[in-house]
Amino acid sequence: MKILGIESSCDETAAGIVEDGRILLANVVASSMELHAQYGGVVPEIAARSHIEAIIPTIQAALTQANCTWGDIDGIAVTYGAGLGGSLLIGTMTARTLAITKNKPLYAVNHVEGHVYANFLTETSLPGYTLPQKQPGFPLLALIVSGGHSQLVLFRDHFDYTLLGQTRDDAIGEAFDKVAKIIGLPYPGGPSVSKKALEGSPYAFTLPKAKLDDTYAFSFSGLKTAVLRLAQAQIGQDFTFPSTKLPERLSEAQKADIAAVFQRVAVETVVDKTILAYEEFRPKSVVIAGGVAANEDLRRQLAERLPISIAYTDIKLCTDNGAMMATLGCFKALHNQPIADPYSLGISPNLSM
Numbered sequence: 081m082k083i084l085g086i087e088s089s090c091d092e093t094a095a096g097i098v099e100d101g102r103i104l105l106a107n108v109v110a111s112s113m114e115l116h117a118q119y120g121g122v123v124p125e126i127a128a129r130s131h132i133e134a135i136i137p138t139i140q141a142a143l144t145q146a147n148c149t150w151g152d153i154d155g156i157a158v159t160y161g162a163g164l165g166g167s168l169l170i171g172t173m174t175a176r177t178l179a180i181t182k183n184k185p186l187y188a189v190n191h192v193e194g195h196v197y198a199n200f201l202t203e204t205s206l207p208g209y210t211l212p213q214k215q216p217g218f219p220l221l222a223l224i225v226s227g228g229h230s231q232l233v234l235f236r237d238h239f240d241y242t243l244l245g246q247t248r249d250d251a252i253g254e255a256f257d258k259v260a261k262i263i264g265l266p267y268p269g270g271p272s273v274s275k276k277a278l279e280g281s282p283y284a285f286t287l288p289k290a291k292l293d294d295t296y297a298f299s300f301s302g303l304k305t306a307v308l309r310l311a312q313a314q315i316g317q318d319f320t321f322p323s324t325k326l327p328e329r330l331s332e333a334q335k336a337d338i339a340a341v342f343q344r345v346a347v348e349t350v351v352d353k354t355i356l357a358y359e360e361f362r363p364k365s366v367v368i369a370g371g372v373a374a375n376e377d378l379r380r381q382l383a384e385r386l387p388i389s390i391a392y393t394d395i396k397l398c399t400d401n402g403a404m405m406a407t408l409g410c411f412k413a414l415h416n417q418p419i420a421d422p423y424s425l426g427i428s429p430n431l432s433m
Contacts, residue, residue: 085406088171089163096403101410128166157409161431226370227253245296264327280336
């Protein structure tokens with residue numbers, strides 16, 4: 081079974097082809113990141129226009145990479161939520177049209193759930209990929225961390241899961257982006273903060289962790305504010321000093337230390353919760369998913385603190401891609417999940433797990 085996956089929830093136009101839910105045949109991503117960098121974040125209108133230009137060539141490139149024709153494709157999976165409304169529309173309308181014209185079953189898939197399924201890819205002949213040797217087993221604990229999501233989810237089986245907890249405010253990836261702006265690092269913030277952190281000391285300062293009444297809930301807004309106050313204090317100013325002027329006043333050493341301390345505390349926050357969930361539910365496997373899953377400090381901390389081994393998918397499959405959606409589509413087909421109506425499928429920008 082070969083499924084084509086289409087992903088357009090934010091600024092990445094992506095298409096992937098996966099066989100039997102485990103073999104990666106194609107993964108093509110057209111990014112509009114450079115267009116958004118000058119604005120310090122994703123501009124929804126620019127993202128949508130970029131998807132219009134890129135989506136058909138990206139799908140064709142995926143077919144070519146997989147050495148497939150439309151006759152080889154058994155179904156189409158498309159992200160219908162969560163994400164930016166205009167971006168989701170381009171992907172879903174394209175998938176709907178292709179499903180009708182190519183006479184293929186259509187699977188509507190959840191973007192956040194798709195990130196988890198990137199971990200089920202174990203084989204590929206494509207160069208430059210390092211994949212887990214085997215698929216995770218159930219019950220499975222998933223830590224989903226990205227620019228828009230911070231969640232802990234317990235999967236008892238495919239499509240049978242419980243959301244244990246999620247962020248009450250900023251997602252961890254969003255906090256990385258905001259801290260990058262505070263100390264003057266370029267967009268995207270996550271990789272910039274991680275790179276700068278290598279130059280600093282993770283214990284140079286003390287920053288707080290949120291204490292919540294819900295065991296598995298997250299909060300990063302307080303940590304972000306604490307970073308702002310720390311940066312202001314480092315240049316001898318109080319809370320009235322404009323955050324936009326901080327980068328020019330902070331030294332490179334101060335920026336590095338702030339980045340290192342923030343990253344350590346932010347990562348410890350999600351790892352602490354993951355360890356608690358592991359101890360309560362004793363899952364057979366643990367996976368991390370989402371863009372922040374590419375963070376090396378997160379991978380290191382989890383590997384050191386979990387009592388079981390954890391296999392990480394390739395970093396290229398952590399950020400938004402079509403292969404993860406194709407993988408989820410494969411399992412939908414294999415488990416006889418409902419097929420979407422290509423004549424009426426809508427989008428759900430605020431879709432949750």
